[in-house]
Amino acid sequence: MAEYTLKLRRYDPQTGEAPYYEEFQVDLEPHRSVLEAILQVKGEQDGSIGIRCSCRAAICGSCGVRINGKAGLACHTHLEHAAKSGVNADGKTILVEPMGNMPVIKDLIVDMDAVHWKKIQRVTPWLINKQPVPEREYVVPHENMVDVTQTMACIQCGACVSDCLSMEVDPLFVGPAASAKAYRFVGDPRDAEQFERLKDLAEDPHGIYDCTHCFNCIEACPKGVAPMNQIMRLRRIAGNDHHIVDRNNGERHERAFVSLIRGYGLLHEAELLPRSYGGDSWFGKFHPAAGQELLESLPIVVKGLMRGKMSPKLAMLGHRIPKADLTAVQGIYDKVEGKDRRYELNLYISGYEDEPEAADSGAAEAQPAAVGAGDGMPSAPGPDPNRPTAASESESA
């Protein structure tokens, strides 16, 4: 047994009182879950603590909370691990707060209807059959189905919504969970409206181009859904396959970036901005949309030039890699872009080579070297062996 301090954020909007933090001492084995600790405190010390839970086995998605600042399932987080996580961890105290980006109903219970479910409903979360419907079943390539199972693994716990940094500043952002749900149908070969779905999400000022690429949703998800990766795929299919040029500059920005690297090898910052607004050519800067943006940025540019941050020459001409190397880079572009089909390695489907080897050689693990090799996202959908002990051990609900 070990002693932990459970520090809970308490708040009951109906009382009119401000939120506050309350500490409880619990004595539980380190491998027990944070949920078990909360339920023990609720059962033995203070029955008024508000927490939503059901399966206690990381299946139902009810007990999403923030533990030491990071969203996750209370039933899926070991006490020992929780006490060590976060920059300010002391190995003993576990801070539990309600999830972010959603209004608090009471204590650790948030209003999922107000945010999460509204966003899910926004993306037409059902299959729209291709016509004509075949007499028997649809025949779908195996790989396509395995691909969408990654998003089907979502248990709607809201952890990704809680920690989404774009939603923190733009509550209208469609968000990670709904975007992953959108990919579930965009990636399904039986769906008839791939283009319409993508057009809708690309044109929405708070749609797929609002994602700031912060990886928080990937970290928060207890099921390996990797919502941000799905958003990037939605963008890729919208821009490359359907050529959807959106009013948010998303597609233009991507196209300008990719073609500037082809032309210079390095990023030409001064050209990227006007082209993202005005279109991907040297004339992009004369487009009215680019003109307005350039005018707005003028004070910054002047300041930058005055401080010697950029030289006028650099701002006008950019910088490039040597000619021979630029030719080689352009050769790579021609070869890769010249193909009929994109060649992608989906690690979710393919998994990682050498994984068992890395696991049994302890010596290899002592080296910090190879970044990210040998671990990471689950190679196949299914139960996580690391999850807390079975629900049957704990007291009945």
Added chain:
Amino acid sequence: MKVAYWPGCVSRGFTPELHGSMAAVAPLLDIELVELDRACCSGAGVIAEHSQELADTLNARTFALAQAVQGADLMMNICSTCQGAHSESQERLDANTEYRTHVNGTLAAEGLSYEKGLTNKNFLWLLVEEIGLENLKKKVKRPLTNLKVGPFYGCYIVRPTDRLGIDDEHPRDHYLHWVIEALGGTVIDYAGIHKCCGFPIITMNKEASLKQAGRHLGDAMDADADCLVVPCPLCHLNLDLQQPGASKVVGRKLAMPVLHLPQLVGLALGLDPKQLGMSKHVVKPTSVIDWSSAVVGAPAAA
């Protein structure tokens, strides 16, 4: 130590003071920089968004060039975004021989080939894991006593933890804290430490982008920080270059100096602010310069 050094684009473009300060600091840390001046942009996640194979092939080319540097211990970068984009490509290249062979097939035109298992570290990781904090402490000539520094990591070198090799033995998401302390400074805790600067959506949703930057800067001010330190030039663009714009969006006056990591290290190693290019910032690091002139002439730490 000798490293294959990838400076990135922005450090030689709109934040030249980053590349300059790295060059000034390297000899003091006994780092020999062999610049990968033939390599191209990491794609910053945008090329991968367009085509994974294109991003991975361009990055495999960079890795192959790094591996061809004679006597280099590893590859080093000074840009979190490059680290993130490179690690993403490397994860795929290292995970699958068939894929790597396919990509190398494209590189063969130039006689290059990437061999699995490159070690590629951001300067921050290199400071802690290769140079070592004890060693760093010994080199400090002007400890950052009483300088209150807010760490700002940026997303790409803290997430996803698996891909970036962050675990109990390598808590790389704590390193900036450790380095500030090793240099004698005071770490300021504020809400934005591991959050996003907003830069990736500056052309798509400027308001949301600058609101992110503005909030973190404001939070750091409220926490009484003298300056922030960033290991990523793109964060620097949103937090420093765009600070006047962010100030308008969040509706409060902001005046928070933002230093690049090599600048902060250089300051502690005895270089003067001008040498480190601090005069090039949009937000003048007055508090830092005042601090440094106040301690100039103070006895060096034993």
